[in-house]
Amino acid sequence: MRALARKGKSAMVRLYRGYNRRKKRGAPPPSIDRIRILLLHANGMGGTIRTVFNVAGYLAREHDVEIVSVLREAEEPFFPVDPRVKFRYLDDRVNPGLDPMRAMLSKLPSKLIPPGESAYHRFTLWTDLKLARYIRSLDTGVLMATRPGLNLVMAQLALPGVITIGQEHVALRTQPDSMQALIKWRYRRLDALVTLTKADQRDYRATLTKKPRKLARIPNAVPPLSGDVAKLDAKVVIAVGRLTRLKGFHRLITAWEEVARAHPDWKLRIFGAGPQEDNLRAQITEAGLDGVVELPGATSDVGAELEKASIFVLSSRHEGFPMTILEAMAKGLAIVSFNSPHGPKEMITHESDGLLVKPRTNANLAAAILRVIEDEPLRRRLAAGGVETARLYDADVIGAQWEALLGELLARRDGTWVKPPARSASQVRP
Template sequence: MKVTYCILGTFNSGGMERVLTNKANYLVNKGYEVNVVTTDQKGRKPFYALDPRIKTYDLGINYTDDLDRGILKRGAIYLKKQHLHQKKLAELLHTLKSDITISMFDNDASFITKINDGSKKVLEIHFSRFKRLQYGRSGLLGFIDKFRNKQDLRTVARFAKFVVLTHEDKGYWGDLPNIQVIPNANSFKRMGRAPLENKRVIAIGRLDYQKRFEDLIEAWVKVKETAPEWVLDIFGKGPLKTTLEEQIAQLNLTDVVRINEPVNNIQEEYLGSAMLALTSRYEGLPMALLEAQSCGLPMVTYACKCGPKDIIKNGENGFLVPEGDIGRIADNLLTLIADPELRSEMGGNAYLSSARYDEEAIMEQWESMFSDITKI
């Protein structure tokens, strides 16, 4: 069977890129022919290593070149690039003759089902139903967000299958006959539990509005007052790096809060930490939580849409905190800091829970779906 994935690029260190890489590598090892089609790669190497048997194609659309333009100018250019994108992708898909073509809900989602190349079209989303509304933008941008949010329902209905990550998110989409829940798999095989002895909390993610690291940094003021020997290591890059570094300096936290570049050996960083913190505004199914629990880390996280409530049982393998409650984030971190036995108990529960997300179990669901839709 031949499967083609469509995504903006594989050069970023995000969860979506990691998930795609893991699935593509798994499938090619099972004998599938796998292609990855990008629009903005620009010759950059994938951040996560793709199996050399996977064929990659870049269409050279480069949507991200226009992010700094004014909204009207950007909109006009976007329409032209959409037309070019559809033309180039159609030509390539007719050449590839895939059985399955998968959109990662990127710039191709609005038109890919119109391409009659013979492949079954699948759409997968790595955020929640409310992704477009989470920025709380006003004015023209807010109107566009609301309009596109409504259009999403029409878009997803056109696909043979629409895959969401959680049952929580499935409920937000309504009664769609083509919707299916398949969670992300663990990023790596479990190699034993972290000892949870290092006085370090880890946080992972892009340094942007979604991840809300400013709340976690503010919470660390209280943590430092009670446990000054503990440090917070944030791994990520993004547009808010300078802003977050300034906040760290203003709060006199430079000795205990560090922002680190993404690393390929992130499993080692988890194993060298005592817990994970997450303060996102929204998620799909956070890879950071899956990775942390597969290393046996207890987790302290906002109960945002969507994902944390699927992974964490409050008080068992971590703590769920109401969104925006910075004080409770700090208090729950301090509870785990002060109680090594509780840390160990929650970490053990997290490690056991991670078995539900082993790669083989998750990929069996994908292969079953592929088989079902190609028989139709």
């Protein structure tokens, strides 16, 4: 029976590949005029959503851009987006309608998304059907996915005429072994894989035996922020992010006990929403920090809140490329961050535009915050350095890198790409 099943499976694979070859022969020429970006839930809150909106807005200047959200769980997007960007929702959970097939398939777990995907529980057999139908409906243009599960499905189902770009917002090393095995096998089918950090790019280069046509690193851009730079006279420390264990806010609150003893007039504000909110509120009360540590909830105007603070703290266990650091730099705040290798370590130059602290050390985090509070010249020097660093991530600078990548991928497809000459040792920047 197993041998028969294997023969049946290989026959299906041959039929599938033959179908793709036939579709390729009749497909329109490759194009970058239309760009479609797959997101899990475009109307939610999170760094990935904000960065995708930034990229989409820039590309919409020259391209037809549509964000394709697998889920719709809120009426409107939480973050502002360029009006030229279109939206499409595959599974509308706000207004689901009375489709009996949807009702049935939504109760069954996904078969397309691997269980190792961190958002696996959000997908169902109904989202599988909608996602597969959508991807297979495209015969040209660019399709970009923004998380491992969607990258894997895109690599598996996209027709040969579509230029596929996988975008990674989390580090490869944080993925479970089952996901890494699939990534090694399927990512080779992508036209490009884009990482946010050089460290992650190196990991993929070392891990993937057969690589996509292009392995690129394009960091996030600083989004437009309201207001002016911070004056650095407010006795406020700010942190921003989803209220999850991964963000380490419980460690920050523990560290703040020491800060509060030395400087009871300073406040800590943690903006965000998430499953750890009740636990964090209980921790604040138990530590006697009510009125000193605040949880104001999520905000759609991060710039306005950053402007009211003097110091930004990132306490995450690990990060891909935290947008909040860039935003805080652009607003002229002094940065204190745990030294995560796949993000903060590349973004922050210790003692120049921020302070890096050994990860998961509450006492060291408290000491770094106290140092910036008590040394005003240091605070202003770090803030000024951050403003200069943020200029390297201007939207036009990062957007030009995306345009260059799209142009190269198109040239690779239509046969006009010429490999640039290798640089000599004297031309390589140290």
